[in-house]
Amino acid sequence: MSIYTIEEIKEILPHRHPFLFIDAVDEVIPGERVVARKNVSYNEHLFQGHFPEQAVFPGVLICEAMAQAGGIGILALDEYKGKLAFFGAMEKVRFRGKVVPGDVLRLEVEVKRLRGRAGVAQGHAYVGDDLVAEAEMTFFIGDA
Numbered sequence: 591m592s593i594y595t596i597e598e599i600k601e602i603l604p605h606r607h608p609f610l611f612i613d614a615v616d617e618v619i620p621g622e623r624v625v626a627r628k629n630v631s632y633n634e635h636l637f638q639g640h641f642p643e644q645a646v647f648p649g650v651l652i653c654e655a656m657a658q659a660g661g662i663g664i665l666a667l668d669e670y671k672g673k674l675a676f677f678g679a680m681e682k683v684r685f686r687g688k689v690v691p692g693d694v695l696r697l698e699v700e701v702k703r704l705r706g707r708a709g710v711a712q713g714h715a716y717v718g719d720d721l722v723a724e725a726e727m728t729f730f731i732g733d734a
Contacts, residue, residue, distance in 0.1 A: 592616055592627070594662070602665050603658060604674060604734070608635055611655035612697075615662055623700050624663035628655045632691035647689035652723045653680060656713030660699040660727060664709065670731055678708065678728035687722040689715075695722070707731040 592614035594602075599612050617625040630647050637645040661675035689695055696716040703710045708730050715723040 593618065599662065602662050605658060609654075610658070611651060612658050612662065615659075618663055618666055620663060620666035620668075621701055621704055622663070623698075624659050624666075626655075626659040626662065626697045626699075628695040628697065630689055630691055630693045630695060634691075637691065645691050647691075647693070647695070649683075649685045649723060652685070652689060652695065652715050653683065653713075653725055653727075655695060656697050656699055656715055656723070656725060657727055657729070659697040660701070660711045660713060660729065663699055663701060663711075664704070664729065664731065672734055673731050674734050676730045676732055678730050681726045681728075683723070683725040685723050687717065687720055689717055689722055693717045699727075702726075 594615035611628050612626045613629045614627045640648055657677060664670055664675050699711050699713045701709055701711045711727045713725050713727055714721060
């Protein structure tokens with residue numbers, strides 16, 4: 591059971607189809623931790639070209655999904671409501687497995703540092719119990 595529906599997610603994030611990669615939020619401790627889900631469907635437009643013969647969800651979009659999950663965790667804080675979260679950097683990115691249609695991507699993001707309008711978060715992406723990607727993300731909060 592998710593704690594945020596897709597409509598509630600759209601109230602927090604500015605992203606929309608086809609670039610909204612969060613389908614549900616299962617846990618959130620504002621400014622600290624978030625657990626979200628992305629249901630990977632073969633019907634997504636990107637699989638027409640990546641790759642038609644063997645569909646694989648792109649690693650860069652797994653990173654974007656982790657960032658969007660982290661954005662929900664930060665923008666859920668009262669002082670950041672109505673703001674935008676922007677990428678500053680990604681470091682220590684590792685891909686450890688592939689994600690294919692039918693998979694449910696579980697995104698776990700923990701905020702490591704948050705000072706003023708900047709911070710660092712650690713993201714992990716799983717399919718089942720298997721870690722498929724991880725990254726350290728630097729972000730900045732800006733006005734909408």
